[in-house]
Amino acid sequence: MLGGISIWQLLIVLGIIIxxxxxxxxxxxxxxxxxxxxxxxxxxxxxxxxxEKDEEEKPQAKVSHDDEGDTYDVKAEHKVEDQEERK
Numbered sequence: 754m755l756g757g758i759s760i761w762q763l764l765i766v767l768g769i770i771i772x773x774x775x776x777x778x779x780x781x782x783x784x785x786x787x788x789x790x791x792x793x794x795x796x797x798x799x800x801x802x803x804x805e806k807d808e809e810e811k812p813q814a815k816v817s818h819d820d821e822g823d824t825y826d827v828k829a830e831h832k833v834e835d836q837e838e839r840k
Contacts, residue, residue: 771779
């Protein structure tokens with residue numbers, strides 16, 4: 754079965770745990786663990802919704818290459834000024 758552990762050995766261990774901690778404490782631990790898992794799943798689901806919402810709200814930047822005459826080369830301007838100063 755589980756690496757050589759039989760069902761009877763598991764029941765004996767479970768019985769000892771119940772005797773040590775009591776059923777009330779085990780129930781509280783189980784409830785806390787279940788609440789933590791439920792909260793984690795809820796947070797993960799909300800995070801996915803937030804990502805989808807953010808992606809929908811972000812406007813897409815559009816780049817147009819129609820007006821190529823508007824570019825300005827600063828280095829070329831400095832070269833022309835340097836050449837005029839040398840003369």
